[in-house]
Amino acid sequence: MQGILYYSSTGNSLFIAKKVQESLGGKVMFLPKYKGDGSEFDKIILVTPIHSFGLPKQVYEFLPKLDKTKELIIIQNYGGMIGGADYFAYQYALKLGLNIKSVYVIKMPENFTLTFTVPKFYMNGVLRKSGKRIEKIIDMIKQEKFIIPKKRKTKEKTYLKNKNNWNLIAKRFKTNEKCVKCQKCVQICPAGNIFLQDGQIVFGDKCEACLSCYHRCPNKAIEYKNKKKKFRYINPNIDEKDIGKDF
Ligand SMILES: Cc1cc2nc3c(=O)[nH]c(=O)nc-3n(C[C@H](O)[C@H](O)[C@H](O)COP(=O)(O)O)c2cc1C
Numbered sequence: 001m002q003g004i005l006y007y008s009s010t011g012n013s014l015f016i017a018k019k020v021q022e023s024l025g026g027k028v029m030f031l032p033k034y035k036g037d038g039s040e041f042d043k044i045i046l047v048t049p050i051h052s053f054g055l056p057k058q059v060y061e062f063l064p065k066l067d068k069t070k071e072l073i074i075i076q077n078y079g080g081m082i083g084g085a086d087y088f089a090y091q092y093a094l095k096l097g098l099n100i101k102s103v104y105v106i107k108m109p110e111n112f113t114l115t116f117t118v119p120k121f122y123m124n125g126v127l128r129k130s131g132k133r134i135e136k137i138i139d140m141i142k143q144e145k146f147i148i149p150k151k152r153k154t155k156e157k158t159y160l161k162n163k164n165n166w167n168l169i170a171k172r173f174k175t176n177e178k179c180v181k182c183q184k185c186v187q188i189c190p191a192g193n194i195f196l197q198d199g200q201i202v203f204g205d206k207c208e209a210c211l212s213c214y215h216r217c218p219n220k221a222i223e224y225k226n227k228k229k230k231f232r233y234i235n236p237n238i239d240e241k242d243i244g245k246d247f
């Protein structure tokens with residue numbers, strides 16, 4: 001059986017992971033909760049967003065632990081700018097000695113939207129087009145049409161710098177009067193960085209800028225730099241409560 005590992009804040013990667021499972025079978029697992037090294041599977045399909053032209057922090061830190069004998073296929077999804085992230089991921093996997101076979105990329109709705117709003121019609125257009133691309137990628141996996149990203153400039157330096165500063169993002173979060181202390185954010189934070197202390201929601205120093213809390217608070221009660229932005233995103237084709245579950 002193949003293992004389909006996913007990291008997802010707003011459901012895009014979960015949606016892709018489930019589509020892969022529908023067509024190719026396998027077990028879907030949320031990477032932040034997965035404790036293994038992939039050795040129990042025939043091969044690993046990793047579905048991950050692009051974060052800052054690279055990989056989410058937890059994905060970056062997980063890959064060195066992966067069983068080097070297992071075939072690895074990476075499906076990256078991104079909101080607007082790949083910036084060499086596919087080549088970066090491929091080279092990183094090679095450097096780690098992993099059995100990397102292919103890296104596929106797919107555009108999905110942008111979720112790094114702390115300071116801007118994405119128009120609905122644009123979002124819907126991206127989602128419509130992504131359906132065909134997902135089917136194409138699944139076909140390529142079936143037929144073992146592997147993609148080795150061509151050599152090109154990456155933004156590795158920017159990525160490594162940003163990764164080191166992601167802990168600061170939550171320092172700029174504040175909850176507003178709409179917070180009902182339901183602690184959903186506490187439960188879904190993949191970094192265990194949110195706490196209820198003395199009746200207040202507080203953010204610690206381990207933020208990895210995934211934005212799960214920001215987008216998925218049911219009351220839009222988390223604000224960034226006191227900006228009263230209304231826009232929040234959750235992939236409309238999944239049940240939000242499924243993000244973080246295994247299937
Ligand atoms: C911290 C962070 C950094 C991001 N960096 C990029 C980026 O460099 N390029 C890009 O196109 N999208 C970027 N995005 C957008 C996500 O890759 C994209 O919306 C993805 O589909 C989200 O997947 P998810 O819903 O499974 O989390 C970033 C998102 C976050 C939260």
Ligand code: SF4
Nearest residue numbers: 179180182183185217
């Ligand atoms: S999820 Fe939202 S409403 Fe619930 S405790 Fe967190 S910030 Fe408050």
Ligand code: SF4
Nearest residue numbers: 189207208210211213
């Ligand atoms: S504090 Fe929010 S943005 Fe930071 S890791 Fe936790 S859920 Fe993600």
